[in-house]
Structures are given as structure tokens and as C-alpha cells.
Amino acid sequence: MSWQTPGGDPPPEADTERGRAPWAPVPPEPAPLAQPATTRGLISAAPEGMAALQGPPAEAGPGPVVGWAAPAPPAPAPAPGREGWVIAGVGARLVAYFIDSFLLGIFTLVVGLAIGAYSPENLERPLSMATLLATAITAAIAYVYFVGLWRSGGQASLGMRVLKLRVYDATNGATLSMSAAAIRWFALFGLPSLLGFVPVVGLYLILGWSLVLLIGTGTHPLHQGLHDRWATSVVVRPAGEPSNVWASGDSI
Secondary structure: OOOOOOOOOOOOOOEOOOOEOOOOOOOOOOOOOOOOOOOOOOOOOOOOOOHHHOOOOOOOOOOOOOOOOOOOOOOOOEOOOOOOEEEOOHHHHHHHHHHHHHHHHHHHHHHHHHHOOOOHHHHOOOOOHHHHHHHHHHHHHHHHHHHHHHOOOOOOOHHHHHOOOEEEEOOOOOOOOHHHHHHHHHHHHHHHHHHOOOOOOHHHHHHHHHHHHHHHHHHOOOOOOHHHHHHOEEEEEEOOOOOOOOOOOOOO
């Protein structure tokens, strides 16, 4: 007995191209495999799909991660012939110099006003008698101020004492001699006073000489500028005690 459809029609022929009869139920198509989430533009050396197997990244330790630390600044050089003292930095010396210059500026102003050096007539004549006299008096005051204080028991001017600095003979650790103190004063204050009388370029000569002293002080191993080398002097501060606002006194 042949098989017939419910309507009595003969069964349709098998679909040979698909390998099944057309009346056979269509099996469901398999679901596509889940693809791992990827981030656009991210390149990884791990095979695709392995990111989920690696787990979360390891947590950092309790302290901060530091890859590089700045090297510690060099220790100041010990002072020759003075145990417990080190070479003073240029920053501290500049501050002390400005303090002393401010104090001397007050004396200069008082002397100039007293002898009329700042009158309109004398200001127009830099080589007037009043101007020369005011310069000579100011130089004499500066000489007594610096040479006297450098050679005193404190071995320091007022500005240097504020910054805990001292100056002494670098060859034997003693107090500066009169000649050495005079040479140091001339290089720091006497010569710039003379350069100020040069017409037109006097101010530029003063600035140039000051720059020479500053560069020489900053580049010398013991921070001895030309004024210190001529006088064989050295400026020091107590070891372990900051002497200025730069905390170490050796920042420059």
C-alpha cells in the first residue's frame, strides 16, 4: 500500500538538492558564537578572546608607584680650616649683599642731601664738587663699615650676620688681615664707585663688573669670586643650619 497525503495526493518528490523532503520540519539554525568585546583601536599581544581569562589587573601596593626620583643635591663643601662649617651658597651671599647695600644706601642718601649733591644743578653735572664729595664720604663710610665688621669678632657685616655667614682667610682660617679686607672692599665697592664716573658707559661698566663677580663666585668650587681670590678669603656658614630662604644656602 502506497503512502498518500491526507488529501489523497501522491507524496511530493524529495528535494535532492537540500537532501531532505520538502515536508520535513526545518531544523533551527545554530546560534552564532559570542564574540569577545573588543575596543576599537586597541592592539593586544594576547590571542583574541583571551582577555576575559586573564582576570582583572593586579592592584597597586599601598604606597605610590615611583618610577624615577630626582638625584639628591650635592652636599656643600667643607670650609677649609673650620670644622663644623661649610662653604656658603651664592643665594645667601646675594641676600646679605642686598641688606648691606640697602643700609649703605640710606647713609648715601643722608650724606647727599646734607651737602646738596641731589640739587638740580649738581645732578646735571656728575663731576661737580658736591657729587665728588658725596661719593668720597660714602666710600669712606663703606670702607669703615665692611673692613671693620669683617675684621671684628663676628667676622661678618650686618647683612652676613642675618644670614649666619662669616668671612675669613682661606689659607689659615684666621680673621682677614687689614690688607686683605681692604682688597676685598675695593673689588666689591671701591672699583664700582670709580667706574660710575666714566661718562656715558659708567652704569654698564658697573653692571658688567658685578656680573663678572657673580659668575666667578657661582662657578668656583669654593664659591670664591675675583674679590675673594684677590683677598684669599672664603665665606662660610654653620653646617647643618639653613642660612637663607632657599633652605640650604647652596641653591645657586
